[in-house]
Amino acid sequence: MIEERTVECPYCGEPFTTLVDWSAGDQSYVEDCAVCCRPIEFRLMADSTGSGEIVTLRDDE
Template identity: 40%
Template sequence: MEPLAEKSIHCPFCDARLTLLIDESVGAQRYTEDCHVCCQPMDVIITEDMDGELSVTVEQE
């Protein structure tokens, strides 16, 4: 089973607070996911620092 982490973000369109499940075993990644509230597509950008810590940002597509 892959290690999943919950990350709280805000939609860049409607500002709704959302929780994303992030697969931490993949490391840095970028993908598109629709907001669960307003259905607008947002780019999810996951970066990894030198210590292996992941951070999540979202942008309008």
């Protein structure tokens, strides 16, 4: 299931919208911030409802 979510960049603090695919379960990937273009590590923790929690981290954390 693909869901649109708004997240906050851990570098510049600006919110932006991203698409998240919960069908793959728990996952980790890197995507650039849509505002400042810095690399953000996304950690997805899927739950049984087809959604879940997103943690965004700086690439140097």
